[in-house]
Amino acid sequence: MRLVILVLFSLLASAQQPVLLWPNGAPGAVGTEDADKPSLTVFVPSPNPHPPTPAVVVCPGGGYQHLAMDHEGKQIAEWLNRQGIAAFVLKYRLGPRYRHPAPLDDAKQAMRWVRAHAADYGVDPRRVGIWGFSAGGHLAAKLATHFDDGTRPDFAILAYPVISLGEYAHKGSRDNLLGPNPDPKLVENLSNEKQVTAQTPPTFLFHTTDDNAVPVENSVLFYLALRRAGVPAELHVYEHGRHGVGLAPTDAVLTTWKERLADWLKKR
DSSP: OOOHHHHHHHHHHHHOOOOEEOOOTTOOOOOSSSGGGGEEEEEEOOSOOSEEEEEEEOOOOSTTTOOTTTTIIHHHHHHHHHTTOEEEEEEEEOTTTTTTHHHHHHHHHHHHHHHHHHGGEEEEEEEEEEEEEHHHOOOOHHHSSSTTTTOOOOOOOEESOOSSSTOOOOOOHHHHHOOOOOOHHHHHOGGGGGOOOTTSSSEEEEETTSSSSSOHHHHHHHHHEEEEEEEEEEEEESSSOOTTTOOTOOOGGGGGGHHHHHHHHHHH
8 A cells, every 4th residue: 555655656746747758869959958858748637546547648839939838738738637637748849940850750759658658657558649739739630640650649639720731821830840931742741631541540629710820721621631531520610719729718608618628538
């Protein structure tokens, strides 16, 4: 019994402490500053009487230039913990210091790391999803459509995501990820609505019609691609709401989107 208590305290003490994805340096690192060191911050339900739990890698947004680590990171992790789900908030590399594929490399390594350390945190390695916001939604959708062995998410959650890098692109995200004059073939490859297959994981999408930063067409196009591929998907579009609302705690109507997500997660 004393050993169990010590293990629980050890896990709780390690929660919310960033862990480096590559302790010996990330591939392609251009320096040794904090910006060169992708990491995960761990949030585990405490205590969880019925492990193993599902887990989610959380990708905050910020236009591939900065990261909204509070309302699209920490607050999301705490909400997931209240649902009995472990959360791993990803600090991925950003432009213009880093271009593609560095953020995708970080997301892939995050999925590998969580599965490799699943037993340490009472996580089920067969139920590890990814949740992204805005540009973080592009990264999450990119992993859901550009995965390799061991990195496919078991489900994806996309909140007002950047999906297309073409007609409906968020120009800032595209420029920070690919530079000002990207190769058209790369733009096509990273427009995620064009890369959906039957192997893309089940996906939940949330957006608002009012979004004047990332057009709602991004989520609609991805949903239609999922539908054509026969991938289970759920799309919720609210009429009103600005971009970057997170869980929208101050909007009595918009905040209900998280209840729709909670219902969807129960089926996963």
